[in-house]
Amino acid sequence: MSNNKKSRKIITTNSNLSPRTKAILGSKHQVEANEMLFKRRNFYYVFAGLIVMALGFVLMAGGDANPSPDIFDADSLYSFRRVFLAPLVILFGLGLNVYAIFKK
Numbered sequence: 001m002s003n004n005k006k007s008r009k010i011i012t013t014n015s016n017l018s019p020r021t022k023a024i025l026g027s028k029h030q031v032e033a034n035e036m037l038f039k040r041r042n043f044y045y046v047f048a049g050l051i052v053m054a055l056g057f058v059l060m061a062g063g064d065a066n067p068s069p070d071i072f073d074a075d076s077l078y079s080f081r082r083v084f085l086a087p088l089v090i091l092f093g094l095g096l097n098v099y100a101i102f103k104k
Contacts, residue, residue: 038100045100053093060086 060082067073 042100042103045103046097049093049096049100051093052096053090056086056089056093059089
């Protein structure tokens with residue numbers, strides 16, 4: 001294998017083909033295959049998406065929603081950070097993962 005970024009393997013098959021397929025393709029069928037489906041950059045995007053999603057879950061969990069079990073404080077439980085910002089950050093992380101999968 002060379003260090004060329006666009007190196008490809010040639011896979012040659014000649015087994016279990018029907019006579020009609022052999023007539024169409026010839027005696028040997030060659031298929032080009034990439035070495036890996038995802039590149040290093042794709043994995044960076046996936047890990048970045050996972051970290052962003054984890055940050056969103058930490059924002060959603062927060063701390064001290066109710067200082068005492070006897071007192072219900074709706075303002076701290078249903079705050080902007082927990083209801084709007086954290087789900088938005090999680091959706092951004094999911095979008096980053098989808099981008100990493102479809103990026104060629």
